Amino acid sequence: MQNVVKIGVAGLGTVGAGTVKLLSEHRDNLADRSGIPMIVTAVSARDRTRDRGFSTDGLTWYEDAREMVLDQNVDVVVETIGGSDGIAYDVCKAALEAGKHVVTANKALIALHGVELARIADANNVTIAYEAAVAGGIPIIKALREGLSGNVVSRVTGILNGTCNYILTTMREQGRDFADVLAEAQKLGYAEADPSFDVDGIDAAHKLAILTSLAFGVEVDFDAIAIEGIRCVSALDIQMAEELGYRIKLLGIAKQTAEGIEQRVSPVLVDRNTQISKVEGVFNAVALEGDYVGPVILQGRGAGERPTASAVVADLVDIAAGRKTPVFGVRANRLKKNVRAPLEKHVGPYYLRLMVWDRPGVMAEVTAALARNGVSMASMIQQGRAETEGGVVPVVFITHETNEGAMHEALATIAAFESNSQPPVLMRIENFTS
Structure with missing residues (x-):
């Protein structure tokens, strides 16, 4: 039975270096939590001369992280290079195909290639873990x-x-x-x-x-x-x-x-x-x-060396302890298709801010455009009068709940008014219970 988990770290920027330091500083505590010691055996980065806050003595150094994946002295690959394609993708895919677990902080990679990589992980009975990819140290x-x-x-x-x-x-x-x-x-x-x-x-x-x-x-x-x-x-x-x-x-x-x-x-x-x-x-x-x-x-x-390294190491502890959860909570072949709800059917209140020339009739034409599209107002603020006659004033409308498609039709009409000194600004209002 294996008596140590050997880790290769691809990329020694902020997160990669932080991960190596954390694994070293908390070595005994992590061994207690996982039931087995974890050690870094190999690293990969382009610049060997840079001071990263730890010694690389005794570590196998690779210029190309793709070569590190093939090292028989590496059981788990940590990818902190970044980017959705190129070497980061190559490293993660190759490691999974070689039957090695992967831990990554790479949100772009998971967002764009996550399903493909999950299928490879399932086929090889390993996992790709990515706690550090979303919200840093928040689990x-x-x-x-x-x-x-x-x-x-x-x-x-x-x-x-x-x-x-x-x-x-x-x-x-x-x-x-x-x-x-x-x-x-x-x-x-x-x-x-x-x-x-x-x-x-x-x-x-x-x-x-x-x-x-x-x-x-x-x-x-x-x-x-x-x-x-x-x-x-x-x-x-x-x-x-x-x-x-x-x-x-x-x-x-x-x-x-x-x-x-x-x-x-x-x-x-x-x-x-x-x-x-x-x-x-x-x-x-x-x-x-x-x-x-x-x-x-x-x-x-949500970011920074220590919070993100904390998330990377939490995944490593799970892997070392033998806790393996499907990449997206269910096996890749059980993931449903992502059916997109039409955003124009969203219903909610809106904030609409206009910068208009201060002259008679402006408010009437704006409210008429809203009314024609079934948009009713909950409140309105006009912040004073213009400093000079006929100058520009901000006007804000808060609407009752309305359909987004109707709101955008009204906005298209309002945006064409000659009374605007600049394009209108529209934002949704979100209601939460707490």
Whole structure:
């Protein structure tokens, strides 16, 4: 019987290095929890000279991680390279085909190739574990796959990107605009030099695709997600939302409907008295609704060396202890097709903000356009008069619950009015029970 689990780590960036350090620092504690010692025997990275905070003496070093997979002195492969294709995909696929378990922090890989890799894992009686791929140190994968397996889940909602949450929090607290706060986030290292992956909602959508599969037992389908980022959110929108009792959050939402699963990532307004509205800064949160357990919310640090390494090592402990759960909670051949609910049939209240020329008749034509499409108003705010006669003023409408298709038809009409000084801004309002 094997008396030690030998680990190869592909990629020694923030997460990979953090994983090696954690395995070393907590070696005895981890052996107690898994019932067997775990040691790193091989690593792969391009730069051997970089100081990563630990010694590589005694480790077999590979320039190419694909070669490390074939090492007979490696039982489990940890992939922290990143990217949905290329070497990360090659390494994970080759390891599974070789009958080796894989642990990865790669959300793009799982979101785009998860079903294929799950089938390979099932065929070779191994697993690909990915707790670190969603919400960093929050154990949301284990919660959905194991802790809530007795429930039928109706809805998953998450603050899944710390960069966006930090930007929106800072905009609200300091009254600053998006571009200004983004530049600061880049200087502080919270945002990449090219922030599109985060601020355009792609990162959150990758994570939502994974959560949707786990929650509803369906194949991962990234293309089924409607994605909007936060570039359209202004300091004025955040101020107006506050006046109305809301906060703006970038949320990933998946919910079961009669016509399929509605999946979307977008900035939305949430009541500021709800728990999810109070998750601030770089923190993440995921709220679940199960038929037996009711609402559950988990929150914590969604990124960073230590939280993400914690999630990677939790998967390694499960593997070392012989605890093997199907990749998406059920075997790959039992995953259902992901039927996409038409977003135009979504029903809910909306926030509509206009910047209009301050002149007679403007409000009448806007309300008439809404009424013609069956959209009724719950409230309206006009923030004062223009400083100069005929100048521009912001006007905000909150609607009663309405059909999204009707709302967009009304919006198309309103957007064409000559009274607009800039394009209208439309955001959904989400209602939570707690």
